[in-house]
Amino acid sequence: GAVVSQHPSWVICKSGTSVKIECRSLDFQATTMFWYRQFPKKSLMLMATSNEGSKATYEQGVEKDKFLINHASLTLSTLTVTSAHPEDSSFYICSARAHGDTGANVLTFGAGSRLTVL
Amino acid sequence: AQSVSQHNHHVILSEAASLELGCNYSYGGTVNLFWYVQYPGQHLQLLLKYFSGDPLVKGIKGFEAEFIKSKFSFNLRKPSVQWSDTAEYFCAVKDSGNTPLVFGKGTRLSVIA
Numbered sequence: 001g002a003v004v005s006q007h008p009s010w011v012i013c014k015s016g017t018s019v020k021i022e023c024r025s026l027d028f029q030a031t032t033m034f035w036y037r038q039f040p041k042k043s044l045m046l047m048a049t050s051n052e053g054s055k056a057t058y059e060q061g062v063e064k065d066k067f068l069i070n071h072a073s074l075t076l077s078t079l080t081v082t083s084a085h086p087e088d089s090s091f092y093i094c095s096a097r098a099h100g101d102t103g104a105n106v107l108t109f110g111a112g113s114r115l116t117v118l
Numbered sequence: 119a120q121s122v123s124q125h126n127h128h129v130i131l132s133e134a135a136s137l138e139l140g141c142n143y144s145y146g147g148t149v150n151l152f153w154y155v156q157y158p159g160q161h162l163q164l165l166l167k168y169f170s171g172d173p174l175v176k177g178i179k180g181f182e183a184e185f186i187k188s189k190f191s192f193n194l195r196k197p198s199v200q201w202s203d204t205a206e207y208f209c210a211v212k213d214s215g216n217t218p219l220v221f222g223k224g225t226r227l228s229v230i231a
Binding site: 043044049093106107 | 122152154160161162163164167208218219220221222223224
């Protein structure tokens, strides 16, 4: 079946540094990828929708200059947390929708990336 | 905007007990409904989904869910839980079109021997 890989699975960084998280669809092409943030005891919150070859669409309240998303190819989307602060510590999960599969399809999720900012 | 409510934050059951996790959504149009499970240390996996047809949906590992349109509900059930069902369960809803999933807050299930 479809597999989505996220890297790194866990990253610790110092406050003020930037961190890049990669999301790759391993055996299918993904025109659309979604980035979620999972807070403890809370739901997965959609951060942005990433479309290959175009700008990401950010949800209300998500700072686009802080969470940079690039979807340069049909198999790779990256999320860069710029100038990270401790409040950015969280679990970030990406999901992908297969190319040509719109509407009522199923998303495939990555395993998530845990970011800890010291 | 759509919203998804999962009423139980944490459910603790003994093995062999029956399970029902509630899920209600707010969208009034055509919806696609999903239950995802996240086992400890693992990624989200699809348990089952409803797109159309029979409102009683069978999923993996003995789970099922029933879509009741009049109640805007899609409750997850399992007649007899096992210790290995210990996980976090997320209900998710999506309307028709190229839109993302909206998740509930999740319900943590702890099954004790």
